[in-house]
Amino acid sequence: MLIPVLIGMSVITFFIVHAIPGSPAKALLGERASPEALHQLEEKMGLNDPLYIQYFNYIKNLLQGDLGTSIQTGQPVSEEIIPYLAATFELALFAMVIAVFFGVNLGIFSAWRQNSSVDYLSMVIALIGVSMPVFWLGLMEQWIFAQELAWFPSSGRLDSRLFFEPVTHFYFLDALIQGDFVVLQDALKHMVLPAVALGTIPMAIIARMTRSSMLEVLRSDYIRTARAKGVGELLIIYKHALKNALIPIVTVFGLQMGLLLGGAILTETIFSWPGVGRYLYDAIHARDYAVVQSGILVVATIFVLINLIVDLLYAWIDPRIQYGKE
Amino acid sequence: MAEPLLDISEFRMYFHTEKGVVKAVDGVDLTVHEGEVVGLVGESGCGKSVTSLSVMGLVPQPPGKVEGGSIRLTGKDLTHLRQREWQRIRGNDISMIFQEPMTSLNPVFTIGDQIVEALQKHQKISKKEAKKRAGEALKEVGISRKGILGEYPHQLSGGMRQRVMIAMAMVCRPKLLIADEPTTALDVTIQAQILDLMRRLNEETGTAILMITHDLGVVAEMCDRVVVMYAGEVVEKADVKTLFQDPRHPYTQGLLKSIPQLDKRFDRLYSIPGNVPDPRKMPEGCRFSPRCEFAKDICMTQKPDLLDLGKSHFSRCWLHDEKKGDADRDPITVTT
Ligand SMILES: Nc1ncnc2c1ncn2[C@@H]1O[C@H](COP(=O)(O)OP(=O)(O)OP(=O)(O)O)[C@@H](O)[C@H]1O
Ligand code: SF4
Ligand SMILES: [Mg+2]
Numbered sequence: 001m002l003i004p005v006l007i008g009m010s011v012i013t014f015f016i017v018h019a020i021p022g023s024p025a026k027a028l029l030g031e032r033a034s035p036e037a038l039h040q041l042e043e044k045m046g047l048n049d050p051l052y053i054q055y056f057n058y059i060k061n062l063l064q065g066d067l068g069t070s071i072q073t074g075q076p077v078s079e080e081i082i083p084y085l086a087a088t089f090e091l092a093l094f095a096m097v098i099a100v101f102f103g104v105n106l107g108i109f110s111a112w113r114q115n116s117s118v119d120y121l122s123m124v125i126a127l128i129g130v131s132m133p134v135f136w137l138g139l140m141e142q143w144i145f146a147q148e149l150a151w152f153p154s155s156g157r158l159d160s161r162l163f164f165e166p167v168t169h170f171y172f173l174d175a176l177i178q179g180d181f182v183v184l185q186d187a188l189k190h191m192v193l194p195a196v197a198l199g200t201i202p203m204a205i206i207a208r209m210t211r212s213s214m215l216e217v218l219r220s221d222y223i224r225t226a227r228a229k230g231v232g233e234l235l236i237i238y239k240h241a242l243k244n245a246l247i248p249i250v251t252v253f254g255l256q257m258g259l260l261l262g263g264a265i266l267t268e269t270i271f272s273w274p275g276v277g278r279y280l281y282d283a284i285h286a287r288d289y290a291v292v293q294s295g296i297l298v299v300a301t302i303f304v305l306i307n308l309i310v311d312l313l314y315a316w317i318d319p320r321i322q323y324g325k326e
Numbered sequence: 327m328a329e330p331l332l333d334i335s336e337f338r339m340y341f342h343t344e345k346g347v348v349k350a351v352d353g354v355d356l357t358v359h360e361g362e363v364v365g366l367v368g369e370s371g372c373g374k375s376v377t378s379l380s381v382m383g384l385v386p387q388p389p390g391k392v393e394g395g396s397i398r399l400t401g402k403d404l405t406h407l408r409q410r411e412w413q414r415i416r417g418n419d420i421s422m423i424f425q426e427p428m429t430s431l432n433p434v435f436t437i438g439d440q441i442v443e444a445l446q447k448h449q450k451i452s453k454k455e456a457k458k459r460a461g462e463a464l465k466e467v468g469i470s471r472k473g474i475l476g477e478y479p480h481q482l483s484g485g486m487r488q489r490v491m492i493a494m495a496m497v498c499r500p501k502l503l504i505a506d507e508p509t510t511a512l513d514v515t516i517q518a519q520i521l522d523l524m525r526r527l528n529e530e531t532g533t534a535i536l537m538i539t540h541d542l543g544v545v546a547e548m549c550d551r552v553v554v555m556y557a558g559e560v561v562e563k564a565d566v567k568t569l570f571q572d573p574r575h576p577y578t579q580g581l582l583k584s585i586p587q588l589d590k591r592f593d594r595l596y597s598i599p600g601n602v603p604d605p606r607k608m609p610e611g612c613r614f615s616p617r618c619e620f621a622k623d624i625c626m627t628q629k630p631d632l633l634d635l636g637k638s639h640f641s642r643c644w645l646h647d648e649k650k651g652d653a654d655r656d657p658i659t660v661t662t
Contacts, residue, residue, distance in 0.1 A: 221429040227384055229444040229494070232419035233409065243434045318434060319478040 010062065010293075023047070024071055024287035028166050031259030049147065058293065067297075070283075077294045081279065085298065086169030087157060088275035091198060092264050093190050095112035096257065098199035100205055104249065106203075107130050107210020108237060114215060118285045122207065129204025134263045138197040138270040145193060149268040152193050155272035159186050194271040209252045212243040220244075246317050254310035258303055329401060330357040332381065333533055335427075337395035339380050342388060350376040352558035353395070355632060356504060363528055363535045365545035365566075367581070367597055368555035369602050374538045377555070381536075382422050383412040384574040418448040421495035425507040427488035431479040437464075438475030441494045446500050457593075463493040467523055470500045485516035489523070495528060503527075506538045521548055542585050546570060551638075554578050557603050558614040561631060564639040574641040576618050580618075613645065620645060 026033065044050050046057065061068060067077040106126065113307040125323040146154035157171060158164060164183050166174050175184035217223065218241055226240045265277030272278075276295060283291035315321050334356040340442055341348040344492045351373040355633040358364045379385045381397055383404065399419060407415070416422075424430045432440060436572050441460035445451065450457070457475060464474055467489040479487055488508060495503055505524065511516035525548055530536050537548055545552050546566065553563040554577065562575040573579045580598035600617035609616050622645050632642045 007538055028460055221424060221426050222432040224384060225424065225430045225491070225494075226432065228382055228422045229442065230413045230415070230447050232413055240435075244432070319436075320433065320480050 005304050009325050010297055013293050013296040017289055022287050024289055027287040028071055035283055067294035070291050071288050072286050083169040084276045084279040088264055091194055092260055093196035094152050095199035097200035098195055103203040103206030104210050106207040108214055110211040111214035126204040126207045131198045133268045138267055141193045153190050157190050193266050194273055197241055198267045202260055209249050213248045217241045217245045246303055250310055250313050257306045331360045332358040333398040335396050337397055338393035339376055339390055341390050341395045348605045349558050354560050356553050357532050358536055361532045361534055363549045365537045365549035365552040371602055372555045373558045375506055378506050378538055411536050417444050418498050419500055420502045421500040422504040423495050425489045427484045428607050430491055431482045431487055433479055436476050437490055441497055444494050445497050463497040467493040484512055488520055500533055504536045538632055562641045568639055575643050576620050577614050619624055
C-alpha cells in the first residue's frame, strides 16, 4: 500500500514541478543572462534530456537515498531539509497536542454536561474555531498578543540574539539535552502563537466529534453495566466511554493531521517560521526542481505514515479490528 | 418475620419530560427477603425496569425524580444517597444483569478485565488474586474454557455473554441480584439453561433474586413470590402457588388466561382487551378500569387500595371491599 502510493506521488510531483513555466537556469542566472550561458547550464543540469529520462534519473537517485541537489545552494536536499523539517514537525506536534488535548476534553465536558450552559458555550467556541481561517486567526493573534499586548514574539523560532547550537534541530529537545532553560523558555514563547493558530481548527473539529461520539457511547448498555458495578464517574468517562468514543475520533484525527500539514505552510508564512513550507515556497520561486520535488515527496511520505499510524491506532483501540485476519 | 433485605414502600418515580409528567412508578410496595426469589411481572411499559433501576440508583435524574416513598436495603434508605455511597453498594451489595447480553459488556475490554474491575472496585486484593477469582466465577457459571479471561465480548455468543454478566454480578457475592428480563433476548434452550443457573446460584450462595419478566412461565419455574404491576402500580402480590391457583385481581386473571396451554392449543389465545394506558394520561380511579370486564361506577372515580386478603396475599381491587365493592361479584377463581 505504501509503495504504490509513493510511486504515484513521485510521478505526480515530478510532472507538476516540470509543468511550472519558467526555467531554473534563468532563475539562477537572472533575466539578462546570455542565451549561450543559459544553454550551457541547462545542458549541465540535464534539463534538455527528454522528461522520462529526467524522471528515471530522479528515481534512480531517490532509491539511493539521494534527494538531489539544490541549485540555489549546491547542497544536497536530504541534508538541507532537516532543520526545516524539524521546525515544521515541532510546530505540528505542538498544534496537534493542543488540538487533541483541548478538543477531546472540551468534547467530553460538553457531552457530560449535555445541554448545560457550559455545553452551549463550548460548542459556540468550537463553531467559531471551525469557521475561522488559519491566516486570519494567525494575523489576529499577531496583532493582539504580539503587537498590542507584547506577550509573545511575532515571528521566528528563537530570539536571534540567543547563542544556540542545534543538534537534532528540535529546539525543545536540544534545549533539554543541553540543559539550556533560557532557550527552552524562549522557544516556548515563540511556539505559542503559531501552534495555537494551527491547532485551533482541528481542536474545534475534534471537540465536536468527541461530543457527539461520547453522547452516543454514554447512552449505551455497557456504560450502564459499568455503573451497575460501582465504577466511579471519572473512570466511566475516561476509561469505559472514551476508549469506545475514540474510534470515530481517530478517523477525524487522521484527516485533520493531513490538513494540519497544509495549514502549517500558511502558518509558517505568517509567523516567519523556518519550516518546510517556507523552504518549498522559496524553492518554487527559484524553480529549484530538486528541492520542490523532494520536499513534496517528503511531506507526502509523512502524510502516508500518519495514515498508517491511524490504522494501527484503530487496531489498538478496537479489538474487533484485526488486520490480515479477515 | 425478620426484617426484609429489600423493602420498597410507597415508592414513586416520575419523569418530567417536555410532553408532561410520566408517572412511571407510582406507589410500589415490594419486599425481598434474604435468599428469596421474587418475580416482578407486568406488561411492557408498566414500570418494571424503572423500579429495578431505582433500586440501583441508575435512573437518570433528571428527567427522573423520586416523588415519595422509600427503598430500604437492610433498613437503610437508599433514595437520597450520594454518588460515593451508591458506588459502594452497586456491584457489592446489589448487582444487576440486563436484557441485552449482546450490548451489555464493554466491547473494548477483555472479559477478564471487566470481572477483575468489579472485584477490585470493592475488595482490596491483588490483580493476580482477582484474576484467579474471576476464573473461578466463570467456572461457577459453567464457562471453563481456557483463555476465556483474555477474550473479548464479540468472541462469545449471547448465552455466553449473559453467563459472563452473571459471573460479573455474582463475583462480590451480593445480597441481592436484580435480573431485568435476563432471558428475553435468548433462544428458548439457552433461556432454560440460564434460568437453571440462576436458581442454582441462588440455592448455593443464598443471594436473593428480584426477577423481572413478563413471562409467567419464568415466574412459575423460578420464583417463591410474585408481584404483579400494572401502569406503575402493584396490583397483586402473593406466593407463587397462591397466585397461580387463586389469582384475585382481574388483571392477573387476564394474564394467566393468556398463557398458551398445550392441552388447549386449538383455542384462540386469550388476550386482555384494550391497551396499556398512556402514562401521561392515567385513567382516574382504578387504572385497569378501561379494560376491566368487572368495572363498576366506583372503579372509574376512586382508586382502590392494596387490600390484605390474608396469608400475605394482596390485591388492589374494589371487588374485595365488602362495603364499597360488591362482594358477590368477586370473580370466580380460575384454576390452572
Ligand atoms: N428516561 C426516561 N424518560 C422518560 N420516560 C421514561 C424514561 N425511562 C422510562 N420511561 C417511561 O417509564 C415507563 C416505564 O418504563 P419501564 O422501562 O420501567 O417499563 P418496563 O415495565 O420495564 O417495560 P418493558 O417490559 O418494555 O421493559 C414507560 O412509559 C417509559 O416510557
Ligand atoms: S377495581 Fe374495578 S376496574 Fe379495577 S380491577 Fe377491580 S373491578 Fe376492575
Ligand atoms: Mg424493562
